[in-house]
Amino acid sequence: MMWFSLDTWIVxxxxxxxxxxxxxxxxxxxxKMSMMGDAISHAVLPGLAIAFLVTGSRSSIGMFxxxxxxxxxxxxxxxxxxxxxxxxxGASMGIVFTSLFALGLLLIVQAADHxxxxxxxxxxxxxxLTPLDTVGTITIGSTVLEIPRAFVxxxxxxxxxxxxxLFFFKEFRISSFDPELADTVGIPSGFMHYLLxxxxxxxxxxxxxxxxxxxxxxxxxxxxxxxxxxTDRLGWMLFLSSIIGIVSAGLGHLMALTVPGWFGFKDTNxxxxxxxxxxxxxxxxxxxxxxxxxxxxxxxxxxxxxxxAEVESEGEEVPKVI
Amino acid sequence: xxxxxRVLFLLDYNTRLVVLSTVILGVASxxxxxxxxxxxxxxxxxxxxxxxxxxxxxxxxxxxMAGASGKSLPGLLVGASITGLAGVGFVLxxxxxxxxxxxxxxxxxxxxxxxxxVAVLGMVQTIPDASAAGLETxxxxxxxxxxxxxxxxxxxxxxLVLVASAILMKEFTLLCFDEGFARSLGWPVHRxxxxxxxxxxxxxxxxxxxxxxxxxxxxxxxxAAAARFWTDDLRNMLIVAAAIGxxxxxxxxxxxxxxPGLPAGAIIVLVAAAxxxxxxxxxxxxxxxxxxxxxxxxxxxxxxxxLLRAVYEILERNQNKDPGVLSNExxxxxxxxxxxxxxxxxLRRLIQSANREDHIDRFDGVNLRLSESGFGxxxxxxxxxxxxxxxxxxxxxxxxxxxxxxxxxxxxxxSPDMVRELERKLDLRNIPLSPHGLGHVGVGAVDRGTxx
Numbered sequence: 001m002m003w004f005s006l007d008t009w010i011v012x013x014x015x016x017x018x019x020x021x022x023x024x025x026x027x028x029x030x031x032k033m034s035m036m037g038d039a040i041s042h043a044v045l046p047g048l049a050i051a052f053l054v055t056g057s058r059s060s061i062g063m064f065x066x067x068x069x070x071x072x073x074x075x076x077x078x079x080x081x082x083x084x085x086x087x088x089x090g091a092s093m094g095i096v097f098t099s100l101f102a103l104g105l106l107l108i109v110q111a112a113d114h115x116x117x118x119x120x121x122x123x124x125x126x127x128x129l130t131p132l133d134t135v136g137t138i139t140i141g142s143t144v145l146e147i148p149r150a151f152v153x154x155x156x157x158x159x160x161x162x163x164x165x166l167f168f169f170k171e172f173r174i175s176s177f178d179p180e181l182a183d184t185v186g187i188p189s190g191f192m193h194y195l196l197x198x199x200x201x202x203x204x205x206x207x208x209x210x211x212x213x214x215x216x217x218x219x220x221x222x223x224x225x226x227x228x229x230x231t232d233r234l235g236w237m238l239f240l241s242s243i244i245g246i247v248s249a250g251l252g253h254l255m256a257l258t259v260p261g262w263f264g265f266k267d268t269n270x271x272x273x274x275x276x277x278x279x280x281x282x283x284x285x286x287x288x289x290x291x292x293x294x295x296x297x298x299x300x301x302x303x304x305x306x307x308x309a310e311v312e313s314e315g316e317e318v319p320k321v322i
Numbered sequence: 323x324x325x326x327x328r329v330l331f332l333l334d335y336n337t338r339l340v341v342l343s344t345v346i347l348g349v350a351s352x353x354x355x356x357x358x359x360x361x362x363x364x365x366x367x368x369x370x371x372x373x374x375x376x377x378x379x380x381x382x383x384x385x386x387m388a389g390a391s392g393k394s395l396p397g398l399l400v401g402a403s404i405t406g407l408a409g410v411g412f413v414l415x416x417x418x419x420x421x422x423x424x425x426x427x428x429x430x431x432x433x434x435x436x437x438x439x440v441a442v443l444g445m446v447q448t449i450p451d452a453s454a455a456g457l458e459t460x461x462x463x464x465x466x467x468x469x470x471x472x473x474x475x476x477x478x479x480x481x482l483v484l485v486a487s488a489i490l491m492k493e494f495t496l497l498c499f500d501e502g503f504a505r506s507l508g509w510p511v512h513r514x515x516x517x518x519x520x521x522x523x524x525x526x527x528x529x530x531x532x533x534x535x536x537x538x539x540x541x542x543x544x545x546a547a548a549a550r551f552w553t554d555d556l557r558n559m560l561i562v563a564a565a566i567g568x569x570x571x572x573x574x575x576x577x578x579x580x581x582p583g584l585p586a587g588a589i590i591v592l593v594a595a596a597x598x599x600x601x602x603x604x605x606x607x608x609x610x611x612x613x614x615x616x617x618x619x620x621x622x623x624x625x626x627x628x629l630l631r632a633v634y635e636i637l638e639r640n641q642n643k644d645p646g647v648l649s650n651e652x653x654x655x656x657x658x659x660x661x662x663x664x665x666x667x668x669l670r671r672l673i674q675s676a677n678r679e680d681h682i683d684r685f686d687g688v689n690l691r692l693s694e695s696g697f698g699x700x701x702x703x704x705x706x707x708x709x710x711x712x713x714x715x716x717x718x719x720x721x722x723x724x725x726x727x728x729x730x731x732x733x734x735x736x737s738p739d740m741v742r743e744l745e746r747k748l749d750l751r752n753i754p755l756s757p758h759g760l761g762h763v764g765v766g767a768v769d770r771g772t773x774x
Contacts, residue, residue, distance in 0.1 A: 029426050032423055032424075032425045032426075033425065034423075034425040034426040034428070034429035034430075035365050035368065035425055035428060035429050035432075038368065038433070042536070081602065084602070084610050085551065085602045085608070086608060087547055087550070088359065088362045088364060088547075090362060090364045090365045090425060091365075091543050091546075091547045092547070093365065094364050094365050094367075094368060094539060094540070094542075094543040094544075095540075095543055095544055095547060095595065095598060098536055098537075098539050098540035098544070099540070099544075099591060099592065099595035101536050101588075102536060102540070102587070102588035102589075102592050102595070103588070103592065105536075105587075106584060106585070106588050106589070106592070109583065109584060109585055109588075214433065214436055214437050214440055215437075217429070217432065217433040217436070218433035218434060218437055220429070221426055221429035222429075222430050222433060222434065225422050225426045225427075225429075225430055228421065228422065228426075229420060229421065256441065260444075260445045260448075263445070265445040265448050265449075266448050267444075267448075268441045268442075268445045268448075269440050269441050269443070269444030271437070271440065272437040272438065272439070272440030272441030272443075273437070274437065275433050275434050275436065275438070275440075275441075276434060276437050276438050276441060278434070279430065279433075279434030279437070279438075282430060282434075286419075286420055292420060292421050294419055294420070
């Protein structure tokens with residue numbers, strides 16, 4: 001295996017994407033809306049198509065705005081359907097994103113008469129190619145660094161998410177755990193909900209345009225769920241999920257370079273392997289987490305059984321509490 | 323016109339095949355999707371269909387290694403089913419054994435399995451001359467180019483789903499509505515859950531290669547969610563969901579046969595979405611329009627009753643006689659306005675509404691006189707309300723100061739039986755005095771009426 005500066009960039013960009021996604025992802029998991037990332041990344045298709053039809057170009061700014069707007073609309077429509085129609089959140093999410101995706105597909109087929117617009121190439125950026133698309137260079141000492149565009153985009157998004165969450169930490173916390181309490185103490189839980197959804201939509205669109213949708217969906221849910229298995233404190237959960245995201249970005253790229261070799265293949269897709277890596281970390285936490293892990297639970301059950309057995313064997317001497 | 327006819331009534335072999343297949347798939351997934359919806363697992367189809375990808379890649383690798391063609395359909399189906407079922411198994415495992423909830427478990431399985439699939443396909447692409455290109459179209463479907471084997475496969479699975487849900491109807495119903503109770507009856511809840519999800523997997527896997535990922539996800543969710551607006555009975559819901567699935571498959575597939583440039587899957591989804599929107603608005607059991615109009619009617623009724631009671635109490639105060647022997651005289655608009663916190667506009671509207679019910683004899687803007695029927699209704703309403711208020715005070719141990727006019731909203735929906743019961747309990751025949759003290763001078767008013 002060879003490691004180039006290209007590989008370092010891929011890992012750095014993957015890690016930035018992971019942090020940008022993991023932060024709002026924690027709140028998605030706590031609010032039981034984990035599938036939102038998946039829904040948004042499918043639903044933005046009509047936004048892309050309309051932006052393309054309106055501006056007539058594949059400029060990334062127009063596409064980005066179109067996709068982000070439709071992403072937020074996905075959350076809004078989901079909310080409307082589930083509150084007006086009393087439909088389960090998951091189901092209304094499914095209805096909205098499948099319908100929007102179908103609409104987008106139709107629009108793209110219409111547009112395709114004029115110019116080639118392949119949904120898969122619009123939808124799925126490839127993380128392997130990101131270091132090649134640069135915006136400028138920085139010189140540190142004697143080394144010249146070419147800064148990839150994805151690095152800038154994801155860095156800005158990650159920073160923005162971090163600042164928003166730090167600034168509104170109390171509001172996000174209360175409205176995630178107890179929206180009614182939030183309303184009674186004067187925190188607009190509805191506004192916080194849509195702020196979070198906007199963050200998720202912008203993050204999703206920015207990341208999948210840069211690095212591909214599969215990393216986004218994985219990093220929104222899995223690091224947060226893993227951190228949830230490890231801690232009960234929200235601050236720690238945010239911190240741990242970011243760390244888990246960063247580690248799995250590195251591990252994933254490493255696996256993409258090495259694992260296929262074990263089976264006689266050359267190498268494989270990095271974004272897929274990053275998702276697999278974070279999945280492995282989740283599985284490890286599922287088994288090994290001190291408090292909520294399967295092993296820990298099994299041991300504590302054993303301990304209780306042993307204690308009971310001891311109590312029984314000691315017989316009469318132990319006062320019985322009924 | 324002739325082509326429309328030919329397509330809608332399935333006169334061409336190709337359209338017949340495609341339309342029938344989508345109809346069958348719509349029926350089967352509407353049916354099994356209803357159970358998913360009621361178990362709040364609608365997105366399981368989403369997770370499952372993504373989890374099929376690694377299976378397809380792995381099956382391809384194995385078949386190529388075994389020297390066979392990598393794209394044989396049965397092999398790919400088996401591979402997809404295996405990882406699909408493994409994905410479902412993981413969702414159940416994570417949900418049942420840890421604090422991670424259903425939605426996160428589905429998100430994890432979806433993204434990790436799909437990531438694995440992408441990685442495996444990435445490796446497959448590097449196999450020399452294995453013609454792996456187009457493998458991923460397996461999960462994006464090929465609706466318009468289905469063949470007879472696809473039809474047979476779909477029909478077989480649909481039949482399986484139909485039979486299984488008919489046999490296990492009672493078990494599935496209880497599982498959907500009260501899992502805990504099913505467990506306490508000693509039913510094998512986990513095993514039933516797995517059977518249900520195995521049926522979902524079967525529909526998803528065969529549907530996936532026939533019509534594609536998005537359509538199968540939509541088919542599992544939309545017909546069931548739409549059916550929920552039409553009925554509150556599970557049996558009917560299953561029938562309606564199957565019908566909606568079938569109809570959207572039929573209309574969508576025929577439309578796309580008429581407009582060959584458009585992707586069939588997308589059209590079918592949009593037809594189903596249109597049916598959903600219609601159901602959301604006009605559904606007979608839980609549609610938005612019906613619920614809103616019921617709310618408006620109730621609010622009008624409550625307002626009218628407040629008006630009648632206000633007029634009656636003014637008459638009571640002005641005439642200062644025994645209750646029950648009041649005479650129906652005009653009262654002034656301002657006096658009614660002072661009694662409650664109505665704005666003049668709202669009061670005028672209430673009077674109009676009461677007028678439509680024939681409760682008002684005449685109203686000239688200054689004075690208001692109830693009609694005979696209105697007067698009778700006013701006496702009855704006042705009596706019922708006071709009975710209820712006194713019941714709350716004497717039998718439900720609620721302090722008189724808390725029995726205020728808005729807290730006891732039940733008084734507006736008292737049934738005749740309930741009124742008789744109240745009369746018996748309180749031993750009252752005529753109209754009691756208001757427990758609030760006549761004229762509601764304020765919260766601290768002396769309760770002249772509660773001398774029971």
